[in-house]
Amino acid sequence: MLIAAWVLLAVLLLWGLGAYNRLMRLRNGIALAWQQLEPALTELRAVGAQLAERGPAWLPSEGPAFDNLRQAGEELAAAVQAVAARPHSADAAARLAVAHALHAAALQRVRGLLALGVGDEHDADRQALLARLKQAEPPRDFARQLFNQRVQAFNLALDELPTRLLAGLFGFHDAGSF
Template identity: 25%
Template sequence: MDAVVSVFFGIALLVVVFAIATYNSLVKQRNLFKNAFSQIDVQLKRRYDLIPNLVETAKGYMKHEREVLEAVITARNQAAATVKQAAAHPGAAQAMTALAGAENTLNGALGRLFALVESYPDLKANQNMMQLSEEITSTENRVAFARQAYNDAVTSYNTSREVFPASLIAGSFGFTPASVLEIAEVERQAPRVAFS
């Protein structure tokens, strides 16, 4: 009888240790993807801070393109508001979808602005414009890297919470699925080099 009780307690202890280890692993995975999102948040805010300077630089040259400039600022403001909401709920499907939509709108507006810049040689050659364009491109690359790290962390978390028997623990303790962030890449016309 003592052997049966010992085996029962041994098995119960193993189950408890497994449940604790699984729970802690899921918490760690969830915290990793939330931290990864905060890196996206930092880079997007940097980008949003650069955009008004870009528009101000372009305003002096593009007096007849007010509509495009206003569209960029409107899209920037919408994206900045959306990223705040997403930062409050990283991984939530609705928040990630809203952020992706706002970022796609901003990317489209910026794409139109940069296409118009090509029509203004003085603006294109302006030192401030070149520097701001370079900083925005650099920041967009950082956003892409941060988004990749976030999406990897979300995928790892979702995989960890879906595999059996961890899925039993995840379901019991409210570990909900997280959503990846998919933003369309900005399409810019590459500069053409011609040798005469």
């Protein structure tokens, strides 16, 4: 009887270690996916900042749209820093999702405004920035998809019944997708 108890205890201990290692591997996968997403978001923010800086010279009457883009870029940068500190934090990912949506909307507004003004002396600069913006979007989309897949895999592992019992003891919580 005593041997059976020790065997059961050893099995439970090994299972707990295995569950912990699996959750750590999946959480580290989120951090690795973030390492691909962060530069893509930083590039989009940089292009947006250049558009916000140069735009008022191209379209002086649309200053508020460029100010909005500048402000959205600053909020996006702050959200990116928050996620960089803890890529698996649901709160930071939610903040990033909101900041990214605001930045994307501001970029779309500015992109539409700049597409209307063609044929002036600033056309080459404007087209170069718009092309750079277009090139920056596919890497962001790919990295975002990868990040969300890793988050989903982690959250699914947390929801499995035996692991769910130990997740709280190990300090694991649902991660947030972007």
